[in-house]
Amino acid sequence: MLTDKQAKALKPGDKPAFDGKVTGLMLVPSKSGCKWILRFTSPVTGKRRDAGLGTYPETSIAEAREKALIMRKLVDSGEDPIDQRNRERESAAVVAAALTFEKAARKVHEELKPGWKNEKHAAQWISTLETYVFPKLGNRKLDAISPGDCADVLRTIWLAKAETARRTRQRMHAVMQWVWAHGHITANPVSVVDHLLPKQSSKAEHQPAMPWQQVPKFVATHLAEHKPSDSTRAALLLLILTATRSGEVRGAIWDEFDLVGRVWNIPAGRMKAKEPHRVPLSEKTLALIKLLKQH
Incomplete structure (x- = not known):
């Protein structure tokens, strides 16, 4: 069987190196590089033909063997692999034209x-x-x-x-x-x-965010005091306290909350990454959820 060491050692003027695994597969050295050739007798015309399979090392030994074996099977079934390849190319050209x-x-x-x-x-x-x-x-x-x-x-x-x-x-x-x-x-x-095209600005275009230094004052002013029926303020406060996405907060159901274990278990189906997520509940978060549940 032909090895990479033997293939790399081939120089222009050397004789073709035959591979012992696939009948007729050889590596032919030339000035422009080593070319893979499969030599076979056409079952259609009875004449000897050489089919190109690429160059080495762009086409590895394993890849060349795989291509050669496919062609050998066509020969064994009575097909000429070069004619078959030409027909496929013509068909692809017709499809591309349309x-x-x-x-x-x-x-x-x-x-x-x-x-x-x-x-x-x-x-x-x-x-x-x-x-x-x-x-x-x-x-x-x-x-x-x-x-x-x-x-x-x-x-x-x-x-x-x-x-x-x-x-x-x-x-x-x-x-x-x-x-x-x-x-x-x-x-x-x-x-x-x-x-x-001209260079685009590399500055990312994110949604504007509140500076984190302002969040405590915002919560104290706008969210700390809210009626149990005010679901918008409660949802925003829960989002801030748990650092979750808005969709996870809006879709939350009571069965997801373990108030004894103080954990919010978000199932995989509601997570962006499609993996279950466990959110620990702080004192403020737990108090908020208990207040909401009372009402």
């Missing part, structure tokens, strides 16, 4: 949707493309879309709506990566659009 950016994007959206837990995100994903990309690139053939075309789509929102532009770029990139992976194009034009 596939537009919008058709590809909707296909990618359908394939990704089962993996998204949030239906709102799934809707936003395709909506962003419908709003900013489809009007300009939706009907374009995939191999006719250039980096400049992608940059032109993003340019109008690149600085004015930086976060929206970044998400649109990510979704365009996902579509073209899928297209590239399926062999419809030879490169992803979205990968280089950053070189054609």
Whole structure:
């Protein structure tokens, strides 16, 4: 069996090195590098043929063997693997010719949707493309879309709506990566659009937050005194005391609270990370929950 040590030692002018595991698989040295070749007799024409399987080390020995074994099985079943490969390429070319950016994007959206837990995100994903990309690139053939075309789509929102532009770029990139992976194009034009657009501000755009130094005064002034029926103030106070998300507070039910053990057990189904979460209850938190439960 051919080893990496033997393969690395091959030089231009050396004889081809045959692999002992797959009949006809050999590594042929040349000035441009070592090329994998599978030599076989075509069951269709009866003539000897050489099928290229890539270069070494980009295509490893294990990968070359796997490709060669697939071709050997075709030969054994009466097929010519080179003819079969040519037919597949022609078929892919026909599909690519009929596939537009919008058709590809909707296909990618359908394939990704089962993996998204949030239906709102799934809707936003395709909506962003419908709003900013489809009007300009939706009907374009995939191999006719250039980096400049992608940059032109993003340019109008690149600085004015930086976060929206970044998400649109990510979704365009996902579509073209899928297209590239399926062999419809030879490169992803979205990968280089950053070189054609001005630099965005690196400052994160967060929701404004109250400085932590002001929180005690805010609680004392606005939340400490509230009627049991005032669920909004009670919910905000519970959120501050437990450092939980608003959705976890708004969806809380009594069965989640262990008042004896002083723990709030939030089930996995209500957590963003989909893992159960235990929140210890301080004296103030426990008093608040007991007051709410009384009413």
